[in-house]
Amino acid sequence: MVRDVTQQQVDEKALTDAIASRTLSWLTGSSSNNDYISVGRLANYFGFVGLRVASGHSLSRSQVAKQTLAVLDKKQTEILLELVEDQKAPFKQVIESRYEINRALEGLLVGESLSRTDFLLLGQDYGQSEAELGRVIAQSFGQLIPTLTNEQREQLQTIREAHLAGRGHELSFDGPKLKMSKADKKELTNLAARLLSWSTGSAEFNDFEVVGKPSQHFGFVSLRIESNHGVKRGKVSKEVMSLLTDKQGKQLQQTAKINNSQFQEFMQARGKLLRTLEVALEGEVIDKTKVIEYGKQTGILEASMTWEQAQVMLEIRQSLTQEQASTLLDMRRRYTAQVDLKETMSSLDRGRQLYAQCSLCHSNTFSSTVAPNIDNVVGKRIASDQDFRRYSDGMQDFAKENKIWTEPLLQRFLASPKTLIPGTYMSYRGLDNRQDRDALLKYMSQSRN
Known part of the structure; x- marks a missing residue:
C-alpha cells in the first residue's frame, strides 16, 4: 500500500x-x-526518502x-x-562541518564551555556546506x-x-558492469537512486522529511545499526520516558514543543x-547566492533545534539518580548486538568519549548527590570531594589506607x-579493555588539568 507522505506531519509527540x-x-x-550517518542523509533534497517511506520502506536503494x-x-x-x-x-566539507558540531556537543558532555551563538555559527557553516x-x-x-x-522517462516512471x-x-x-572502488560504487548507487526519485517525483516528495533527520548528531542511527535494526524509536522512547520522573519527562516534552515550532x-x-x-530540472543554472543564503538559514534552524535538545539532555543527566543512570547503560547493552563501530582515533579522543559516559553520574560542572566530582582525579586525595557526602564505608576505609588516587590504583578500580x-x-561493573582504561586515564590526567 502506497503511503501519502504529503499528509504525514511531524508533531510534538514525534519530536x-x-x-x-x-x-x-x-x-x-x-x-x-554520533559520527555515524545513514546513507543518503547528507543533501537530502531529492525525494528519495519520501519515495522510500511511501513504499512502506520496501524498496532497496541498490536495486x-x-x-x-x-x-x-x-x-x-x-x-x-x-x-x-x-x-x-x-x-x-559537509562531513568536516558535521564533525565540528559533534565535537562541540561532546564538549558539553565533559563540561567544556560553548555559547549558543558559537554553536549556531557551526550550524550555519554546516547548512551552507x-x-x-x-x-x-x-x-x-x-x-x-x-x-x-521519452522512452527513458517512461522506463524510469515504471521503476518508480x-x-x-x-x-x-x-x-x-x-x-552496466562498472569497475570502481567500493566507496565510489556506494556513492554512484546513492546518486542513481536520487536521480530516479528527483526526475520522476514532485515537490511534495522532495519536501518530505522524517523527524529523525534534522539534528542527527546524537547517535541514534548508530544504535539502530548496532541492534541489527531491532531498536524502534517509539519503543525506546516509551522505555526512556517510563524511567524518567514526571519532572524530567515534562522537560523533554517542553523541548519538543519548542522544537515543533523550530x-x-x-x-x-x-x-x-x-x-x-x-x-x-528545467536546464537552468542554479543561483549559488540563494543556495548559500537558504543553506545558512536551514543550518541555523537545525542547530537551534539541536542545541535545545542537547541542553535538556544535559539537564536530565544532572538530575539522574544512580539507579536511573545504571538503567540507561543497561538498556543500551540490552539493545546492542556488540557490533564494533569504533573508528580509529587518538588515545586522547577515545578517553574523551569514555569520560563523557562517566559523566552520566560523575559531574565536573555541578554538585551531585549521585557520585563525587572526578575532575582532576589523578593525583587527588581519595574520597575528598567536600560537596559529596555519600561515600560508602568501604570507600572511606579504603581512603584511610590509600591516600591518593594514583594511576595504578585507578587502573585496578576502573x-x-x-x-x-x-x-x-x-x-558500574568495570572497564575490561586495558587500552580503554589507559585512554581514559590519559584524558583525565592531561586534558582535565
Whole structure:
C-alpha cells in the first residue's frame, strides 16, 4: 500500500519520541556512534526518502540504482560518474562541518564551555556546506535529465511505480558492469537512486522529511545499526520516558514543543532551498547566492533545534539518580548486538568519549548527590570531594589506607570497582579493555588539568 507522505506531519509527540530516544543514545554513546550517518542523509533534497517511506520502506536503494543505471545511455552514465568525483570535495566539507558540531556537543558532555551563538555559527557553516553539496548534485542532474528520451522517462516512471507498489524486485534491468572502488560504487548507487526519485517525483516528495533527520548528531542511527535494526524509536522512547520522573519527562516534552515550532521554520527555509535547486530540472543554472543564503538559514534552524535538545539532555543527566543512570547503560547493552563501530582515533579522543559516559553520574560542572566530582582525579586525595557526602564505608576505609588516587590504583578500580573496594556504591561493573582504561586515564590526567 502506497503511503501519502504529503499528509504525514511531524508533531510534538514525534519530536518527544525523537528526543527521548536520543537521550539514551547520546548519554550512553561515543564519538563514533554520533559520527555515524545513514546513507543518503547528507543533501537530502531529492525525494528519495519520501519515495522510500511511501513504499512502506520496501524498496532497496541498490536495486533502484541498478535499474536506473540500466536505463541510462553511456553519456548519461558518464555524467553520473563525473559527479561521483565532483561531489567529493563538497561532501568532505559537509562531513568536516558535521564533525565540528559533534565535537562541540561532546564538549558539553565533559563540561567544556560553548555559547549558543558559537554553536549556531557551526550550524550555519554546516547548512551552507550541505546546501552547496546539493547544488553540485542538482546541477549535474540538471545536465542529465533534459537528455532523457521519452522512452527513458517512461522506463524510469515504471521503476518508480513498481517500487511504490512493492513490485520493484520483479523488474528485470541489466545495468552496466562498472569497475570502481567500493566507496565510489556506494556513492554512484546513492546518486542513481536520487536521480530516479528527483526526475520522476514532485515537490511534495522532495519536501518530505522524517523527524529523525534534522539534528542527527546524537547517535541514534548508530544504535539502530548496532541492534541489527531491532531498536524502534517509539519503543525506546516509551522505555526512556517510563524511567524518567514526571519532572524530567515534562522537560523533554517542553523541548519538543519548542522544537515543533523550530521544525516548521526549518521546513519553510528548506523548501526555499529546494525550489532554488529545482530550476536545474528545467536546464537552468542554479543561483549559488540563494543556495548559500537558504543553506545558512536551514543550518541555523537545525542547530537551534539541536542545541535545545542537547541542553535538556544535559539537564536530565544532572538530575539522574544512580539507579536511573545504571538503567540507561543497561538498556543500551540490552539493545546492542556488540557490533564494533569504533573508528580509529587518538588515545586522547577515545578517553574523551569514555569520560563523557562517566559523566552520566560523575559531574565536573555541578554538585551531585549521585557520585563525587572526578575532575582532576589523578593525583587527588581519595574520597575528598567536600560537596559529596555519600561515600560508602568501604570507600572511606579504603581512603584511610590509600591516600591518593594514583594511576595504578585507578587502573585496578576502573577494571572492577567492587573487586578493589568491596561495598562501594559504584554500580558500574568495570572497564575490561586495558587500552580503554589507559585512554581514559590519559584524558583525565592531561586534558582535565
